Amino acid sequence: MLVITRKKGESILIGDNIEVTIVKAEDGTVKLAIEAPKEVRVLRKELYNQVKDENKNALKGDLSILKQIKK
Known part of the structure; x- marks a missing residue:
């Protein structure tokens, strides 16, 4: 398992075509935006x-x- 620290607006890439972006992080919750192909x-x-x-x-x-x- 990979554990990393990200701030609002920062992203991680999974493979070549999946991007996970931190949209909001406050009050113990995190809101993520996930961009991936439709077949995933x-x-x-x-x-x-x-x-x-x-x-x-x-x-x-x-x-x-x-x-x-x-x-």
Whole structure:
């Protein structure tokens, strides 16, 4: 894992075609701008994990997720 320090307006490059720019950093949060080709999927990890878990439960026949959606 690479850990670096960046200030507002500074960027990092991932490969040749993905750029992550710091837009705002204050009060313990950071706002990022991500420029990537359309074919590159960019997701928040917690959302990705939630969808993965829901898909796994759906394959098991767990209907509790459907009950949550109904609420």
